[in-house]
Amino acid sequence: xxxxxxxxxxxxxxxxxxxxxxxxxxxxxxxxxxxxxxxxxxxxxxxxxxxxxxxxxxxxxxxxxxxxxxxxxxxxxxxxxxxxxxxxxxxxxxxxxxxxxxxxxxxxxxxxxxxxxxxxxxxxxxxxxxxxxxxxxxxxxxxxxxxxxxxxxxxxxxxxxxxxxxxxxxxxxxxxxxxxxxxxxxxxxxxxxxxxxxxxxxxxxxxxxxxxxxxxxxxxx
Amino acid sequence: xxxxxxxxxxxxxxxxxxxxxxxxxxxxxxxxxxxxxxxxxxxxxxxxxxxxxxxxxxxxxxxxxxxxxxxxxxxxxxxxxxxxxxxxxxxxxxxxxxxxxxxxxxxxxxxxxxxxxxxxxxxxxxxxxxxxxxxxxxxxxxxxxxxxxxxxxxxxxxxxxxxxxxxxxxxxxxxxxxxxxxxxxxxxxxxxxxxxxxxxxxxxxxxxxxxxxxxxxxxxxxxxxxxxxxxxxxxxxxxxxxxxxxxxxxxxxxxxxxxxxxxxxxx
Numbered sequence: 001x002x003x004x005x006x007x008x009x010x011x012x013x014x015x016x017x018x019x020x021x022x023x024x025x026x027x028x029x030x031x032x033x034x035x036x037x038x039x040x041x042x043x044x045x046x047x048x049x050x051x052x053x054x055x056x057x058x059x060x061x062x063x064x065x066x067x068x069x070x071x072x073x074x075x076x077x078x079x080x081x082x083x084x085x086x087x088x089x090x091x092x093x094x095x096x097x098x099x100x101x102x103x104x105x106x107x108x109x110x111x112x113x114x115x116x117x118x119x120x121x122x123x124x125x126x127x128x129x130x131x132x133x134x135x136x137x138x139x140x141x142x143x144x145x146x147x148x149x150x151x152x153x154x155x156x157x158x159x160x161x162x163x164x165x166x167x168x169x170x171x172x173x174x175x176x177x178x179x180x181x182x183x184x185x186x187x188x189x190x191x192x193x194x195x196x197x198x199x200x201x202x203x204x205x206x207x208x209x210x211x212x213x214x215x216x217x218x219x220x221x
Numbered sequence: 222x223x224x225x226x227x228x229x230x231x232x233x234x235x236x237x238x239x240x241x242x243x244x245x246x247x248x249x250x251x252x253x254x255x256x257x258x259x260x261x262x263x264x265x266x267x268x269x270x271x272x273x274x275x276x277x278x279x280x281x282x283x284x285x286x287x288x289x290x291x292x293x294x295x296x297x298x299x300x301x302x303x304x305x306x307x308x309x310x311x312x313x314x315x316x317x318x319x320x321x322x323x324x325x326x327x328x329x330x331x332x333x334x335x336x337x338x339x340x341x342x343x344x345x346x347x348x349x350x351x352x353x354x355x356x357x358x359x360x361x362x363x364x365x366x367x368x369x370x371x372x373x374x375x376x377x378x379x380x381x382x383x384x385x386x387x388x389x390x391x392x393x394x395x396x397x398x399x400x401x402x403x404x405x406x407x408x409x410x411x412x413x414x415x416x417x418x419x420x421x422x423x424x425x426x427x428x429x430x431x432x433x434x435x436x437x438x439x440x441x442x443x444x445x446x447x448x449x450x451x452x453x454x455x456x457x458x459x460x461x462x463x464x465x466x467x468x469x470x471x472x473x474x475x476x477x478x479x480x481x482x483x484x485x486x487x488x
Binding site for chain 2: 068069070071072089090091093094097098100102103104105106151155
């Protein structure tokens with residue numbers, strides 16, 4: 001059956017991928033295509049992480065958006081053995097947390113976006129309760145980035161998709177975010193992270209996957 | 222005694238439009254052509270509708286009345302799309318606007334004809350066609366403004382809506398703020414008209430009746446009836462059109478589908 005904007009992978013392909021290969025924990029992608037992506041395949045196990053590298057416009061953000069199911073796409077995406085189309089969209093996005101490079105907000109005050117758990121993580125990232133009472137527009141780029149990460153980490157997702165998560169942070173906050181990323185992975189989360197900082201990728205021990213022109217050109221799957 | 226103006230006396234009223242045109246030319250305001258075309262359209266359209274109404278009223282034919290209503294809906298549906306800066310693409314944009322406008326207007330009209338006015342026959346074109354026209358005209362404006370506000374809001378706030386979706390929210394929750402804004406925007410002309418009627422201005426229909434010799438209290442009752450029906454039909458059509466827009470601007474995976482909007486250049 002074809003659903004508007006979303007096509008399941010052909011039955012034969014799904015079977016070739018095999019239920020066994022899909023049932024291991026973590027994220028598995030096969031032949032992911034969209035307006036930008038051209039058949040991306042990769043997998044990352046629970047507790048593991050991979051760095052997505054490549055020049056601007058190469059398809060890194062499109063890859064994250066497709067995995068989070070924000071853009072129409074084709075191919076097979078599964079999480080711990082469950083195919084994405086068998087999971088309700090809201091449940092999928094709760095399990096697969098995507099933090100864009102420039103997070104957006106839908107409520108006026110910063111704290112309105114954060115529950116108690118997120119406020120605890122936000123405190124670790126140096127965001128005080130008083131700061132969270134302010135309109136989100138009055139926060140600096142770095143404060144907004146830390147708040148978005150705190151909300152994502154607090155949900156304890158199975159997959160973290162982080163697009164340049166420390167690009168606007170100073171060294172101390174960057175280190176704290178990296179500590180939290182390690183904690184998430186130690187808790188079983190699979191990580192895909194875009195970063196232009198080779199030293200950061202090394203610190204986090206992330207295996208690089210290079211993407212260009214919507215295709216993986218190095219380091220796959 | 223009523224005063225029945227002759228054709229040349231009606232034409233005399235156009236002298237002020239000519240003055241507007243002269244001002245536009247003198248100050249290079251650039252609206253003379255638009256105003257001229259609109260005035261000519263009005264004269265031709267009203268003259269034709271007068272003839273059509275006379276035929277409809279004389280024949281009392283249900284099929285001719287239905288045909289006239291269908292043509293009005295088809296034209297109004299086209300107008301709904303053409304008045305939007307960022308309309309929903311294809312048959313959906315037209316169908317959603319025309320369909321919901323027809324639903325609201327037809328439902329309210331049936332109620333008015335069967336319960337309130339009760340002409341005999343119920344479809345008497347003397348009552349049905351002018352009232353249907355007024356409901357379509359107002360519904361068309363409200364739905365066009367509301368649907369355009371909806372698509373524009375989704376275009377402008379896409380990142381914020383997606384941020385909400387990324388927390389696991391469904392499309393209805395994520396689009397509720399857009400829905401609220403679009404509803405209010407679409408209903409502004411209707412609400413303003415109700416609030417200002419009788420104080421700031423006297424409605425054209427009521428004024429026309431009084432000028433034609435009707436009893437002012439009867440004219441007021443008709444005006445109230447029409448305003449209430451118009452507001453009901455517009456609100457009903459608008460809300461359904463906006464609910465349909467939410468469905469069309471998202472898909473079954475609760476993704477924002479801007480590809481389904483014909484976005485204005487530079488928008």
